[in-house]
Amino acid sequence: MNVFEPRIITFLCNWCTYVAADAAGVSRLTQKTNTRVVRVFCSGMVDPSYVIKAFAEGADGVLVGGCHPGDCHYIAGNMKAWRRSFLLKKLLNELGVEDERFRLEWIAASEPHKYAKVVNEMSEGLRSLGSFRSSYSCPSQTPRDHEKAVQSSPFS
Amino acid sequence: MTRKNVAVFTATGCKACENAILDIHYQVSSLARWAHFTFWPYVLGSSWEDLEKSDELDVCFFAGAIRTASDEEAALKLRQKSKILVAFGACAAFGGMPGLSNLHPGGESALCKSPSDDDCPELPPLRSRVAALQQIVQADYILPGCSPPQNYIWAILQSLVCQSESAARISFAASRLPQPIAQAVMAGVLPPGGSIFAGEKAVCASCARIKEEKRFESFKRIHQIDPDPGRCLLEQGLLCQGIATREGCGGLCTGAGVPCRGCFGKAGAVFDPGAKMVSAVSSTFDTTDGEEMKKIAEEFVDLAGTFYRYTMPAQCALLQNRKELK
Incomplete structure (x- = not known):
C-alpha cells in the first residue's frame, strides 16, 4: 500500500523547542516520524529564504519552533521571527502554499507534550492536504488580494 | 576591419530594449563602423528570409520573454545562427513582466476575445508557462534592466561588437562593471561566458x-x-x-x-x-x-x-x- 508520508522540515530553537523535542523523545511521547529537524540557535535566524528553499526542494510543510515571546535567549530573536511570519505567510499563500503548510509555534523547553501535539497535528493535517508537489496546479486558487479589492470597490 | 554581423530581435516584449539601443546618444552614429545589422525587424523591417540568407551572426541581442510557440522557435533559430547570444533586458534575462502570467498559468483561457473576432490576427499558440531565454537555450551573456541603461548597452556593444577596435573601450576601466568584465572590455577580449553586465552588490x-x-x-x-x-x-x-x-x-x-x-x-x-x-x-x-x-x-x-x-x-x-x- 502506498501511503503518503509528508515531509516536514522543522527549524527548532536550540534553547527551547529543540530541548522540548529532545524531552519528548526521552519521555517516549508518541509522535509522528515525518519531521526532519534542523537545530538553529534562534528562531530569529530562520530567514524566509530557508522556508522558501525548503518548499522549493520538496518539503510538504515547514515548522519553526521558538521560545515564548519574552523568553528568548537572545532577548528578542523570536519577535523577529514572529514579525516576519505574517508577510511570509502571505507571500507563500500567493505562490500557492496553503496556510497549514507553514507554522510558527512557541514551545518552551518544559513543553514536550505541546511539541508532540504540534508535530502530530501538523503531520495529520498535511496527510489530508496531500503532497505539496502534486497538489500544486495553480499558485492562487482564490482571487488575489487586489482582485478582491477590485470586487469590493464601490466604483465597480 | 570587417564589420560584425549583428541581429536584434524582441520576442514577447514592448520593444523598449530595441529603442534603448538607438538611445545611446551620439555613439549610435559610430555603430555602423563596427556593426552590420543583418536582422533587425523592428528598425530595418528585416524578415526571417533575410536571416536565412545571411551568414552566421556574430552577436545576437535577444530581448523579450518566451511566451508563444513562435518565440520559442525564434530563440532556437537565433541560437543556432549566432556565435554569441545575449539575453537583452529583464524579459529575456528573467522572464520580465510577461512572466507574471505564470501566477495564473493556463494560457489561452486568460485571453479576452475581441468584439470583432473575425479580423483579429491569429496569435501563435501560447506556452503554458512563460520562460526566460536561458530556460530555452543557452545565453552567453546577460544584460538586465527594463530597459537596460545606456551605459551598459554601450559597454556590451564595446565588449562584444567593437572588441579591441574602439578607443572608447578605455573608459570602462573605471566603470561600475565587475572587474573581470571591465578588464575584458579594456583588453578587447570577450568577457567570461555567462557574465552579467551589471554590478555585484545590491x-x-x-x-x-x-x-x-x-x-x-x-x-x-x-x-x-x-x-x-x-x-x-x-x-x-x-x-x-x-x-x-x-x-x-x-x-x-x-x-x-x-x-x-x-x-x-x-x-x-x-x-x-x-x-x-x-x-x-x-x-x-x-x-x-x-x-x-x-x-x-x-x-x-x-x-x-x-x-x-x-x-x-x-x-x-x-x-x-x-x-x-x-
Whole structure:
C-alpha cells in the first residue's frame, strides 16, 4: 500500500523547542516520524529564504519552533521571527502554499507534550492536504488580494 | 576591419530594449563602423528570409520573454545562427513582466476575445508557462534592466561588437562593471561566458539616500507621500526593492524619489528576491504586538506580483522548481 508520508522540515530553537523535542523523545511521547529537524540557535535566524528553499526542494510543510515571546535567549530573536511570519505567510499563500503548510509555534523547553501535539497535528493535517508537489496546479486558487479589492470597490 | 554581423530581435516584449539601443546618444552614429545589422525587424523591417540568407551572426541581442510557440522557435533559430547570444533586458534575462502570467498559468483561457473576432490576427499558440531565454537555450551573456541603461548597452556593444577596435573601450576601466568584465572590455577580449553586465552588490550600495534604522507603522504607496529627498525610501514606508536587487543602474529610480522595482534581478548573494524582501520589509515594522503586526502585513497587496515583478519565471525559487509540471 502506498501511503503518503509528508515531509516536514522543522527549524527548532536550540534553547527551547529543540530541548522540548529532545524531552519528548526521552519521555517516549508518541509522535509522528515525518519531521526532519534542523537545530538553529534562534528562531530569529530562520530567514524566509530557508522556508522558501525548503518548499522549493520538496518539503510538504515547514515548522519553526521558538521560545515564548519574552523568553528568548537572545532577548528578542523570536519577535523577529514572529514579525516576519505574517508577510511570509502571505507571500507563500500567493505562490500557492496553503496556510497549514507553514507554522510558527512557541514551545518552551518544559513543553514536550505541546511539541508532540504540534508535530502530530501538523503531520495529520498535511496527510489530508496531500503532497505539496502534486497538489500544486495553480499558485492562487482564490482571487488575489487586489482582485478582491477590485470586487469590493464601490466604483465597480 | 570587417564589420560584425549583428541581429536584434524582441520576442514577447514592448520593444523598449530595441529603442534603448538607438538611445545611446551620439555613439549610435559610430555603430555602423563596427556593426552590420543583418536582422533587425523592428528598425530595418528585416524578415526571417533575410536571416536565412545571411551568414552566421556574430552577436545576437535577444530581448523579450518566451511566451508563444513562435518565440520559442525564434530563440532556437537565433541560437543556432549566432556565435554569441545575449539575453537583452529583464524579459529575456528573467522572464520580465510577461512572466507574471505564470501566477495564473493556463494560457489561452486568460485571453479576452475581441468584439470583432473575425479580423483579429491569429496569435501563435501560447506556452503554458512563460520562460526566460536561458530556460530555452543557452545565453552567453546577460544584460538586465527594463530597459537596460545606456551605459551598459554601450559597454556590451564595446565588449562584444567593437572588441579591441574602439578607443572608447578605455573608459570602462573605471566603470561600475565587475572587474573581470571591465578588464575584458579594456583588453578587447570577450568577457567570461555567462557574465552579467551589471554590478555585484545590491542597489542600496549605489543609492545615495541615508539609511538609518527607522521603523514605520504603516505601509505607503508612492502617490500617498512626498518622500524626503535624502532618506531611505524603505524607511519612509515605501516598498523599495533596492535591498534585494542587483546594482548597476546607479540608483536611477531611487535618485528620483521612486522606489526600486527590481528590474536588474536579484543581487548575487540573494537566494530568492521575495524572501529577501519579506525579511527586509518585516524588519521595519514598529511593533511587538502580534495583532498590530498582522494589521500592518494585511496592508500589503500583491506581494508575489511586487517582489517578483520582473523575475517570476527565472528567479522565483518556488515556481522555478515546478518545471516538471509544464
